[in-house]
Amino acid sequence: ESAVAQLDKPVRSTEFPQTSKGLPESLAAFYGQNVFTLKKMQETLPKPIYQRFLQQTKGRGTIDKPTADAIAHAVRIWAQERGATHFTHWFQPQTDLTAEKHDSFLSLKSVVTANGEEVLPFDGFSGGQLLQSEPDASSFPSGGRRTTFEARGYTIWDPMSPMFLEEGPHGTTVLYIPCVFISYYGEALDEKTILLRSNEAVSRATVRVLHLIGETDVKKAYTTLGTEQEYFLVDRALYALRPDLKLTGRTLIGSVPPKHQQLEDHYFGRIPGKVLACVSEAELECWKLGVPLKTRHNEVAPSQFEVAPIFEESSQAVDHNLLTMMTLSRIAHRYSLQALFHEKPFKGVNGSGKHCNWAIATDLGDNLLDPTVRPETNYRFLLFLVGILRGVHLHAGVLRAGIASASNDMRLGANEAPPGIISAFLGEQLSEVLAAIYEGRDIKSFSVPSVQSVKVGGTVLDLKISTLPTVPRDLTDRNRTSPFAFTGNKFEFRAVGSHQNPSWPVTILNAIVSSALNDVADMLEKQKGSKATASVEDILTVVKALYKEHKAIIFEGDNYSAEWAAEAEKRGLPNIKKAVEAFQQLKDESHIKVLTKESGVFTADELTSRYHILLEKYIKDIHIEAGTLKLMITQGVLPASYEYRLALATTVKAVKDAGGDPSVEKAALDTIGEHLTKLQPLVKKLDEALAHLGDKHGDEEDHSKYAAYTVVPLMDEIRESADALEELVADKYWPYPKYHEILFGH
Numbered sequence: 010e011s012a013v014a015q016l017d018k019p020v021r022s023t024e025f026p027q028t029s030k031g032l033p034e035s036l037a038a039f040y041g042q043n044v045f046t047l048k049k050m051q052e053t054l055p056k057p058i059y060q061r062f063l064q065q066t067k068g069r070g071t072i073d074k075p076t077a078d079a080i081a082h083a084v085r086i087w088a089q090e091r092g093a094t095h096f097t098h099w100f101q102p103q104t105d106l107t108a109e110k111h112d113s114f115l116s117l118k119s120v121v122t123a124n125g126e127e128v129l130p131f132d133g134f135s136g137g138q139l140l141q142s143e144p145d146a147s148s149f150p151s152g153g154r155r156t157t158f159e160a161r162g163y164t165i166w167d168p169m170s171p172m173f174l175e176e177g178p179h180g181t182t183v184l185y186i187p188c189v190f191i192s193y194y195g196e197a198l199d200e201k202t203i204l205l206r207s208n209e210a211v212s213r214a215t216v217r218v219l220h221l222i223g224e225t226d227v228k229k230a231y232t233t234l235g236t237e238q239e240y241f242l243v244d245r246a247l248y249a250l251r252p253d254l255k256l257t258g259r260t261l262i263g264s265v266p267p268k269h270q271q272l273e274d275h276y277f278g279r280i281p282g283k284v285l286a287c288v289s290e291a292e293l294e295c296w297k298l299g300v301p302l303k304t305r306h307n308e309v310a311p312s313q314f315e316v317a318p319i320f321e322e323s324s325q326a327v328d329h330n331l332l333t334m335m336t337l338s339r340i341a342h343r344y345s346l347q348a349l350f351h352e353k354p355f356k357g358v359n360g361s362g363k364h365c366n367w368a369i370a371t372d373l374g375d376n377l378l379d380p381t382v383r384p385e386t387n388y389r390f391l392l393f394l395v396g397i398l399r400g401v402h403l404h405a406g407v408l409r410a411g412i413a414s415a416s417n418d419m420r421l422g423a424n425e426a427p428p429g430i431i432s433a434f435l436g437e438q439l440s441e442v443l444a445a446i447y448e449g450r451d452i453k454s455f456s457v458p459s460v461q462s463v464k465v466g467g468t469v470l471d472l473k474i475s476t477l478p479t480v481p482r483d484l485t486d487r488n489r490t491s492p493f494a495f496t497g498n499k500f501e502f503r504a505v506g507s508h509q510n511p512s513w514p515v516t517i518l519n520a521i522v523s524s525a526l527n528d529v530a531d532m533l534e535k536q537k538g539s540k541a542t543a544s545v546e547d548i549l550t551v552v553k554a555l556y557k558e559h560k561a562i563i564f565e566g567d568n569y570s571a572e573w574a575a576e577a578e579k580r581g582l583p584n585i586k587k588a589v590e591a592f593q594q595l596k597d598e599s600h601i602k603v604l605t606k607e608s609g610v611f612t613a614d615e616l617t618s619r620y621h622i623l624l625e626k627y628i629k630d631i632h633i634e635a636g637t638l639k640l641m642i643t644q645g646v647l648p649a650s651y652e653y654r655l656a657l658a659t660t661v662k663a664v665k666d667a668g669g670d671p672s673v674e675k676a677a678l679d680t681i682g683e684h685l686t687k688l689q690p691l692v693k694k695l696d697e698a699l700a701h702l703g704d705k706h707g708d709e710e711d712h713s714k715y716a717a718y719t720v721v722p723l724m725d726e727i728r729e730s731a732d733a734l735e736e737l738v739a740d741k742y743w744p745y746p747k748y749h750e751i752l753f754g755h
């Protein structure tokens with residue numbers, strides 16, 4: 010452990026003014042130092058080349074060979090001056106992880122000299138190498154669609170995402186080139202291509218709506234994303250002793266200790282020293298990479314934390330979320346810590362999510378989800394709000410599919426996270442605004458008070474302490490239970506899993522919203538008739554009609570309650586409890602139509618292949634968990650229980666031989682025996698389950714159902730026995746670190 014940590018000592022940059030403690034004097038100056046930004050491009054490229062590049066990124070022109078060669082040359086010089094030896098195409102296959110293959114800048118060429126042919130080394134990086142590379146696609150998930158998806162795959166530079174340098178151990182530095190990953194026929198094999206397409210769909214639909222209401226200056230729109238990332242940090246040595254954490258990311262056994270999170274003393278508590286050191290260093294690394302991390306704090310469960318960035322254009326934000334997770338993992342090793350991104354690493358305590366804060370912005374810099382001070386007369390806002398509600402209402406099922414995985418199943422609906430029912434929370438004021446417009450009555454006075462307008466009704470908080478400033482009340486109170494909540498000027502999609510690439514759920518959200526916005530545009534067109542633009546009346550007519558149709562998706566109460574499940578059923582909202590059911594939504598005709606033809610985000614083949622990849626991944630995840638559980642029970646739990654039983658039996662005999670009363674020891678012996686008797690047939694069943702799941706010839710859908718409805722409950726049952734034994738067996742025999750050791754280590 011420590012040897013590895015030694016090797017991985019950071020190499021501190023000396024390029025920037027530092028404080029005596031080695032921290033940057035100015036974060037702004039330090040930020041993005043390892044990114045080949047537009048500014049750096051402008052400084053290093055000849056003007057016409059830079060102009061050509063800009064045209065390309067605006068979709069007006071292509072990068073020709075001389076341009077690509079010039080950019081490649083400039084970026085290589087920049088990278089090598091900073092110690093880079095290699096470059097890599099960096100892409101996002103459908104594994105929730107990123108992929109990379111490193112190539113050095115070392116090249117050879119033969120020259121003919123007076124002495125004959127000679128091979129000379131040189132440093133090189135061509136435009137061709139920058140633009141495209143060809144990894145073997147058959148080694149990445151493709152949903153078993155080898156017949157249509159050729160093994161050949163290409164990674165292609167996404168010039169909208171800047172290149173950057175990663176500094177590894179010993180100062181090894183690599184130039185990263187963010188890429189899309191597509192098949193020979195241009196089909197998306199990755200998470201980035203679909204997100205870029207979905208952003209274009211949102212852009213087209215948004216511009217259509219805006220032009221219809223007279224905002225013709227807007228030429229483009231994009232979605233913005235801010236990902237609040239929850240994670241656990243635990244001692245790496247203890248982690249290393251838990252096969253389940255290492256192989257599956259979560260504890261498959263382990264009883265909940267008497268103290269866990271019930272005192273509510275961890276959330277926003279003081280960040281433990283070692284954790285703070287680790288997170289600060291990860292932040293420094295992230296800032297160098299241009300990842301705008303902003304917030305850090307303790308989360309609800311012991312050893313659980315969160316980091317959040319400042320939001321960005323969504324494909325940038327996704328790249329940056331993945332970099333954040335990678336960096337946290339890497340830096341944690343330096344502190345002998347392990348970062349856990351699993352949605353539910355520990356039973357009985359809070360799970361981890363990735364809240365995806367999402368909005369739509371225009372190329373003029375406007376956030377279309379900003380209600381401004383008077384939402385009731387902000388017609389543009391109202392149109393987009395009801396448009397989003399329409400998308401979410403009509404396609405709640407497929408949005409649920411976007412967050413479905415074996416690991417998120419442990420969290421969703423587990424009474425501490427958003428349930429399997431997708432609904433939207435708007436807050437008291439917006440709900441009132443929409444309801445009043447619909448009912449054609451006056452709106453209860455609500456406009457957000459400014460600080461000056463102290464004492465306007467109850468909208469300014471009266472703190473009853475004269476020395477504190479008066480603060481205006483937020484537009485919405487918080488609702489922590491809603492899976493999709495409006496929080497001031499953005500929606501917060503909270504049900505997203507902590508470990509997943511956020512691209513897939515955001516892509517689905519974009520696709521369904523773009524389709525709904527196109528419907529909004531159609532309705533506006535019809536209303537306005539021959540007028541140049543839609544009038545206020547036209548807009549309100551559309552808002553009313555859409556509110557009427559979709560108000561069933563709005564829910565302001567406690568999403569964790571049983572009453573809500575009953576109410577949601579009455580409203581016809583799908584309650585999808587398990588991932589295996591959610592995946593079936595990808596076969597629903599109306600969802601398929603929106604994700605393919607209407608939004609142009611997927612081809613039918615791409616969507617089918619995703620369905621297969623998700624199913625396959627689910628089955629494999631459960632298979633690996635079952636195998637790991639088997640290993641831990643047979644190699645750890647049972648032997649420990651046998652040893653303790655032997656000790657008890659020996660004691661019973663010895664006490665009896667000595668003329669004492671061994672009834673206490675005998676009772677303990679019997680209880681252990683009962684649990685072991687219960688466990689034995691379950692382990693046998695687990696063997697059968699493993700054989701069944703491992704059968705390559707079985708039907709995928711049957712397998713996934715078998716995994717969900719037979720294997721998962723079986724594992725739960727086994728866990729019950731194992732956890733009971735953990736509580737009975739003397740500590741010195743127990744082979745695995747316990748929850749109290751892992752969770753209260755800092």
Ligand code: ADP
Pocket residue numbers: 233234235236237317318319320321366367368376496498499
């Ligand atoms: P809250 O505390 O309500 O969750 P924060 O201000 O802490 O709100 O923001 C949480 C996340 O939402 C941050 O990552 C922030 O950058 C992001 N965010 C704020 N505004 C937007 C927006 N317009 N679009 C996308 N994300 C946003």
Ligand code: MG
Pocket residue numbers: 237364501
């Ligand atoms: Mg939040």
